[in-house]
Amino acid sequence: MGYTENELAKDLENQEYKFGFVTNIDSDKAPKGLDESIIRFISAKKNEPEWMLEYRLKAFSIWKEMVEPSWAHVHYEKPDFQEITYYSAPKQTKKYESWDDVDPEMKATMAKLGISLEEQQRLTGTNVAVDFVMDSVSVATSFKAKLAELGIIFCSFSEAVQEHPELVRKYMGSVVPMTDNFYAALNCAVFTDGSFCYIPKGVKCPMELSTYFRINEGGTGQFERTLVVADQGSYVSYLEGCTAPQRDENQLHAAVVELIALDDAEIKYSTVQNWYPGDKEGKGGVFNFVTKRGMCERNAKISWTQVETGSAVTWKYPSCILKGDNSVGEFYSVAVTNNFQQADTGTKMVHLGRNTKSTIISKGISAGKSQNSYRGLVQIHKNASNARNFSQCDSLLMTDECGAHTFPYIECKNSSAKIEHEATTSKIGEDQIFYCLQRGISEEKAISLIVNGYCKEVLNQLPMEFAVEAQKLLAISLEGSVG
Amino acid sequence: MITIKNLHASIDGKEILKGLNLEVKAGEVHAIMGPNGAGKSTLASVLAGREEYEITEGSVDFDGQDLLELSTEDRAREGLFLAFQYPIEIPGVSNINFLRTSLNEIRDYKGEEQISAKDFMALVREKSALVELDAKLASRSVNEGFSGGEKKRNEIFQMAMLNPKLSILDETDSGLDIDALRIVANGVNKLKSPENATIVITHYQRLLDYIVPDVVHVLYNGKIVKSGPKELALELEEKGYDWIKAEVDAQ
Ligand SMILES: Nc1ncnc2c1ncn2[C@@H]1O[C@H](COP(=O)(O)OP(=O)(O)O)[C@@H](O)[C@H]1O
Ligand SMILES: [Mg+2]
Numbered sequence: 001m002g003y004t005e006n007e008l009a010k011d012l013e014n015q016e017y018k019f020g021f022v023t024n025i026d027s028d029k030a031p032k033g034l035d036e037s038i039i040r041f042i043s044a045k046k047n048e049p050e051w052m053l054e055y056r057l058k059a060f061s062i063w064k065e066m067v068e069p070s071w072a073h074v075h076y077e078k079p080d081f082q083e084i085t086y087y088s089a090p091k092q093t094k095k096y097e098s099w100d101d102v103d104p105e106m107k108a109t110m111a112k113l114g115i116s117l118e119e120q121q122r123l124t125g126t127n128v129a130v131d132f133v134m135d136s137v138s139v140a141t142s143f144k145a146k147l148a149e150l151g152i153i154f155c156s157f158s159e160a161v162q163e164h165p166e167l168v169r170k171y172m173g174s175v176v177p178m179t180d181n182f183y184a185a186l187n188c189a190v191f192t193d194g195s196f197c198y199i200p201k202g203v204k205c206p207m208e209l210s211t212y213f214r215i216n217e218g219g220t221g222q223f224e225r226t227l228v229v230a231d232q233g234s235y236v237s238y239l240e241g242c243t244a245p246q247r248d249e250n251q252l253h254a255a256v257v258e259l260i261a262l263d264d265a266e267i268k269y270s271t272v273q274n275w276y277p278g279d280k281e282g283k284g285g286v287f288n289f290v291t292k293r294g295m296c297e298r299n300a301k302i303s304w305t306q307v308e309t310g311s312a313v314t315w316k317y318p319s320c321i322l323k324g325d326n327s328v329g330e331f332y333s334v335a336v337t338n339n340f341q342q343a344d345t346g347t348k349m350v351h352l353g354r355n356t357k358s359t360i361i362s363k364g365i366s367a368g369k370s371q372n373s374y375r376g377l378v379q380i381h382k383n384a385s386n387a388r389n390f391s392q393c394d395s396l397l398m399t400d401e402c403g404a405h406t407f408p409y410i411e412c413k414n415s416s417a418k419i420e421h422e423a424t425t426s427k428i429g430e431d432q433i434f435y436c437l438q439r440g441i442s443e444e445k446a447i448s449l450i451v452n453g454y455c456k457e458v459l460n461q462l463p464m465e466f467a468v469e470a471q472k473l474l475a476i477s478l479e480g481s482v483g
Numbered sequence: 484m485i486t487i488k489n490l491h492a493s494i495d496g497k498e499i500l501k502g503l504n505l506e507v508k509a510g511e512v513h514a515i516m517g518p519n520g521a522g523k524s525t526l527a528s529v530l531a532g533r534e535e536y537e538i539t540e541g542s543v544d545f546d547g548q549d550l551l552e553l554s555t556e557d558r559a560r561e562g563l564f565l566a567f568q569y570p571i572e573i574p575g576v577s578n579i580n581f582l583r584t585s586l587n588e589i590r591d592y593k594g595e596e597q598i599s600a601k602d603f604m605a606l607v608r609e610k611s612a613l614v615e616l617d618a619k620l621a622s623r624s625v626n627e628g629f630s631g632g633e634k635k636r637n638e639i640f641q642m643a644m645l646n647p648k649l650s651i652l653d654e655t656d657s658g659l660d661i662d663a664l665r666i667v668a669n670g671v672n673k674l675k676s677p678e679n680a681t682i683v684i685t686h687y688q689r690l691l692d693y694i695v696p697d698v699v700h701v702l703y704n705g706k707i708v709k710s711g712p713k714e715l716a717l718e719l720e721e722k723g724y725d726w727i728k729a730e731v732d733a734q
Contacts, residue, residue: 434533435570436585437532437554437559439582439641445588449576449581449584450576453574453575
């Protein structure tokens with residue numbers, strides 16, 4: 001009985017998956033830097049078909065010609081792309097030698113989030129208790145079986161490339177082309193893994209699909225790739241991220257997320273993002289440059305909901321292309337910045353079809369010395385008659401030293417459009433805090449209550465359990481931040 | 484219950500309370516009256532522990548404890564309640580969530596167990612009936628979009644929920660029509676017990692037709708300048724404050 005190298009590699013990968021931990025073998029790591037040979041290396045490691053390699057190489061040649069963008073309100077030291085390792089063992093969460101080495105502050109945070117000790121140890125990679133991991137695998141397995149019955153495909157991106165190449169080829173890059181922007185082009189060239197999801201015609205996915213269920217399968221890569229396709233008349237709610245603080249040895253994250261909602265389909269995409277923001281001086285945090293975009297066909301609907309508390313620098317504009325008539329795009333966002341964090345987020349709603357509708361609710365919260373910018377574009381094209389947009393952008397300031405900036409852009413080429421924009425900026429009220437204190441509520445709880453109230457419209461969009469976690473996360477991110 | 488001695492307090496360098504003395508015993512209701520700007524709300528804020536005020540002199544004993552040493556939230560947890568002259572709105576936070584948090588924080592402080600959802604809701608029903616507060620208001624955001632009268636009633640509802648030792652009502656009657664006034668007064672009277680005490684700040688006599696005070700004080704220029712039985716309120720209503728001002732200025 002002979003194995004090919006590839007079969008062996010695949011088998012080993014499955015073993016790793018089963019036991020939920022990964023041994024770092026040196027040969028599994030590409031040398032630092034980026035050139036064509038690295039891309040070939042990645043593609044070979046993943047045993048990719050020729051078309052996938054070609055796609056990567058084409059993206060690479062495009063990327064080389066591009067210049068890294070700069071923005072007025074985000075300042076950071078630009079990453080050195082030759083200093084990055086583009087392929088290493090799948091699980092890239094920073095590992096600790098033992099539970100005692102884990103940052104006490106991080107332990108405290110996780111305890112406050114209500115994460116069990118076992119789970120805390122798993123998240124920090126200090127627990128290799130097989131039964132627990134096995135348990136989560138069995139959950140994942142039974143979960144997958146249920147989905148398979150309905151014809152739903154939910155797997156890693158690499159697996160999709162192998163098992164469902166026709167779907168990947170058809171949809172990958174159809175919403176975010178490789179030429180789209182600097183980071184998207186880079187992602188196309190070097191992405192390591194991500195998630196793929198396909199909901200067949202008319203199927204309503206009966207549960208929230210969460211990347212959490214396959215966290216052991218490959219971990220989140222530095223250059224993650226997500227593709228969600230909802231076929232005609234289908235529905236899916238997809239959850240990304242988790243509230244536990246994510247430390248990562250990789251500073252730069254450049255993910256691409258593409259959503260495709262075909263006629264009459266609906267996709268709800270919720271994100272809670274809590275990457276390491278750096279220390280109190282702002283050192284060592286993650287740079288998060290993400291391209292997220294959805295395409296709505298006729299009568300389709302895409303809702304983006306995000307709660308962003310992490311990262312040193314966030315640059316992110318989940319967008320909707322409302323191509324089909326009567327399609328609907330929604331964007332609900334809470335972005336918290338503290339200490340020296342900088343966030344530049346917002347959305348683009350591109351109205352192409354008739355009777356298209358978009359709603360934007362953005363809640364920025366700035367604390368410490370942070371800078372929080374909302375940048376939104378509402379574009380109404382010539383043929384988009386009766387398009388409607390409602391935007392509400394609120395900023396809450398916790399101190400006198402932080403900043404909030406709102407940049408709403410509107411381009412309207414059809415006179416039948418109705419566009420409404422509301423914006424407010426307020427400082428967290430001392431009167432409100434005093435009122436709470438006078439009712440025996442501690443300052444910490446008071447802030448948490450007030451902030452959660454302020455974000456309610458967005459939090460209400462999240463699935464229940466996720467919303468509860470997100471609320472706790474907001475409270476923790478803002479601890480002791482009034483000034 | 485509370486003994487205030489020679490209390491001096493200032494804000495932004497301006498002295499507002501200038502040697503105020505007051506004693507309220509358990510089971511009593513005291514009314515504090517006085518012209519606008521006399522310092523009535525300042526007294527309420529200082530007792531509640533608003534940080535902007537600087538206490539330059541004096542002492543306050545609250546049920547055997549040095550009140551001025553306690554943090555704002557601990558004063559509340561020890562049973563001091565302030566019904567605000569201008570209740571604050573907290574958008575997006577339901578009244579119920581707010582009160583449950585409050586109640587549980589107080590219980591936690593006293594080492595008591597958290598209230599169960601069932602007991603809490605029973606309490607909400609009982610106490611909202613007391614002030615005839617529409618059940619819908621209990622689940623709306625704290626004071627948001629409430630009419631002036633609803634806000635005041637909501638304060639008394641909260642007071643009923645928290646069952647404080649000492650309640651200070653700061654002009655709870657202003658902005659109330661006669662029916663609302665009766666309801667609020669009725670609520671306060673029902674909550675009265677030999678173990679608790681109430682300070683009613685007002686500048687109209689009419690509230691005192693419903694909440695009958697044991698003692699009426701006149702606060703003028705940062706001090707209690709006159710105290711007397713409930714008839715003093717009637718006299719003030721009739722004659723205004725000028726004779727008091729004249730009396731004080733003559734001294
Ligand atoms: N921040 C402040 N700085 C200076 N003076 C103030 C401030 N706040 C209130 N005052 C003054 O304190 C005095 C007492 O106010 P207040 O206690 O509200 O009176 P009352 O409730 O008896 O009408 C008033 O003269 C008012 O103008
Ligand atoms: Mg007043």
